[in-house]
Amino acid sequence: MNAIEAHGTYKVFGKRPAAGVARLKAGATREELREDGLTAAVIDASFEVREGEIFVVMGLSGSGKSTLIRMVNGLWAPTAGELTVCGEDIVKMNDKQLRTARREKVSMVFQHFALLPHRTVGENAAYGLQLKGVNRAERERSATEALAMVGLEGWEGSLPEQLSGGMRQRVGLARALAAGTDIMLMDEAFSALDPLIKREMQDQLVELQSKLGKTILFITHDLNEAMRLGDRIAMMRDGRIVQNGTAEEILNEPANEFVAQFVQDVDRTRVLTARSVMTIPAAGDGRLLGQPVAGTVAAVDADTRLSEVLGACADCEGDLAVVDSRRRLVGVLSRATLLQALGQLAADAAHDASADPASDTTPMEVTAR
Template sequence: MVFGGRQQEAVDKLRGGADREELRAEGTTAAVIDASFTVEPGQIFVVMGLSGSGKSTLLRMLNGLLEPTSGHVKFDGEDLTALAPRELREVRARKISMVFQHFALFPHRSVMENAGYGLEVQGVPRAEREERAIEALRLAGLEGWEKSFPDELSGGMQQRVGLARALATDADLLLMDESFSALDPLIRRDMQDQLLELQKTLKKTIVFITHDLNEAMRLGDNIAVMRDGRIVQIGSAEDILVTPANDYVASFTQDVDRSRVLSARAIMAEPAEGYAMADAPARVHEDTPIVELFTPCSTSEIPVAVVNDAGDLVGVVPRERLLAVLGEPTKTVEANGAASDLTEDEPAKKVIAGA
């Protein structure tokens, strides 16, 4: 995505190896460069980076508020960049909802009316609109506040109304742009908890923008790290912590509390021949945070057993491995160009962006 004059010329220069600063000197701004990725159905895909990294511009391309200078955005098998304006508005009204940073509530409308606004735009009859808005407010933890007005609510409650409005439309894709960043830390964590709890039931496809690494690590099934308009790494929180793609990502993650982010699955090793699960000092699920492995690992030389949902042994965590992972990040791996391989026959309801 390029802003300014001579956009196609700027795209050609980027393909030829020019950088952002060179283009800026010529009066154009390359906001997003070669950002290609796929979001799987039911996944929370977090895009994180510092201010100016291009993450919010990227999000606005996903719902057609900005048209890519080059490349395509595909959603549910449709190329959004090829739609006529009326068709794009229909997709945004019915299939894609957005939760903004600063709530964007109508002060003269009640909480229920705000929650049902997207349905009003769709032309849903009033009775059904109210029924769905009330249910969305219940899911967002605002049961009993339907007749209140935004100025009667705290910041966290106002953001819950914004979330309920997005849920009420039953959109396939939720776009969340720094949605919790204006909240106090404790309220912000409550909202993160609320989103994770809702996701267990609703399994929405969510693209979540944040500049906060801990928030990204907590929410993201997959995380894209952006710098200077480019995606420098895509992976799970464990991938990014254990095998950062470059020194930038490694420095970004150096202050993260690994013991609470990484799970037993991320650090487990193959059991040695003759290993007996009955002798292990503890048996933990593969999703167990490694902070909970400190005590069992310290009480025995025998590795802790790691099991799956069925109770089958899938790995072990020796004491030495636990201590090693809690040290410095492992040697960085070469960045993969920040692009997943894309094909024309991706499953439905994926979000595919290439710019």
């Protein structure tokens, strides 16, 4: 079962929104609706978030990301289409069922932390559990445990104002963890943080996620963040999902010119993995595939980013074994292959840079951000 599923989901704001959906289905544009005072915030969105993955929704401001996550959160009902969370149909629920589902299944981390200023860090972390009616001792135990997970051991008694921005967002994260839901929704959760802190939080999130196996729906307007965090990424533009795939798929096969321009400045060595450039030994050596690789052999995990493979390769001689998480051989990476791949990437980047930038103006806004 998928954690979240949307099929042809719409959200239109304004008077008679259902009529707006009918018009969109008949081919009307977002702009035409806008002229009549209707905002088509989410248009015909279909996607699936698998259990235990980080799914990123990426798009410029105003593209409908927050509206989408608020529907998943049960704050807003879709105007049309289907939306299920843990197999339960959000659209068919009444208010009471929605509130329960929200508490039991999802927790949300906001950009501006949403901490209660007069409550301690411990109380803030325990807040979701208090709403659920969990008793005090249990709440405190869970909050302390969650705070420790995000590196805030010993801060239980402090007030939010005594914490830096990064630490406050850790409290926000701890609150979501303490709530114990399988799904975490994060709306631009790191967008207000300084770059270094942001980076730290991203690393920590990835680590927590792999340890706890949470399903995370993460929203951002920062493409590098999307690429760093997302197992899969949905690119949104003007209310629509224009592409849905892994970072590598989006880089290598952009669905349209908009996406292509959007991703052109991404450092590909930080996204592409050893798996994407390795060679698979044929015939003779092929029989080693799937076999464990000895500890003495230089090896990299197939999911290692090329930028890190370079580091690993700097002082190794000969080929690198590419292995899976159980150190079984899945491929081989020679220095020549690696250099060739990097050369190809550099050539692609040079070609992209010399392409006519006037063909589509919108993505250029991205670099200005």
